[in-house]
Structures are given as structure tokens and as C-alpha cells.
Amino acid sequence: MSVEPLPEEAIAKRLGELPGWRRRQDSITRAFGIRYHGGVALIVHVADVERLIGHHADIDLRWDHVRFSITTHDAGHKLTDADFDLARRIDAIAMAHEARPL
Numbered sequence: 001m002s003v004e005p006l007p008e009e010a011i012a013k014r015l016g017e018l019p020g021w022r023r024r025q026d027s028i029t030r031a032f033g034i035r036y037h038g039g040v041a042l043i044v045h046v047a048d049v050e051r052l053i054g055h056h057a058d059i060d061l062r063w064d065h066v067r068f069s070i071t072t073h074d075a076g077h078k079l080t081d082a083d084f085d086l087a088r089r090i091d092a093i094a095m096a097h098e099a100r101p102l
């Protein structure tokens, strides 16, 4: 997976393919509705996949939702293909946990 920052057009294209994810400066972010303990289970599953692929989201757990934010630290906190790959994986895991798309 390249750690080259993506050009703006590529970012727009990839965001268009990932409904629910929003850009926030040089990261992408999405929240899922899920109760606290379910959120913990979801995070553990995501963390296992992150360990396998070597890419990690910033994760904010609240009592009724969990928010994932992703950027590539190794690219100077810019968006890369690795961020969009992880976002797709998080979507699939969140659906498997029956998290509510927000």
C-alpha cells in the first residue's frame, strides 16, 4: 500500500465510493450508532484487522456511538489509499456488528 498522499481528485473519487465517510481536514471520519459494550466489541474486531494490515484509526468511543477517524501519519498526516482501504474494512465490520450508520 502506497504511503504517497493522494491528489485531490483521487480523494474526491474515493470519498464518493464510501457513503457515510466525511472529510475533516486531512482525515476521513465516520460515526456508527452502537451501545457502549457493543462498541467495545466492534473496536476489538477493528483493532485485530488493523494489526493485520498495519494501519490504525483514531477511535472515539461514547455511550451510544463510536467514531473512527483515519489519516496516514507516515505520509505527514495526509490521506492515502491505506486510509480508504481501512475505511472500507471498518464499514464491513460495523455492519457485521449491526452498528447503525449515522
Ligand SMILES: C[C@H](O)[C@H](O)[C@H]1CNC2=NC(N)=NC(=O)C2=N1
Residues within 6 Å of the ligand: 054, 055, 056, 057, 070, 071, 072, 073, 074, 075
Ligand atoms: C511501522 C508501522 O507499520 C507504521 O508506523 C504504521 C502503523 N499504523 C499506521 N496507521 C496510520 N493510520 N498511519 C500510519 O502512518 C501508520 N503507520
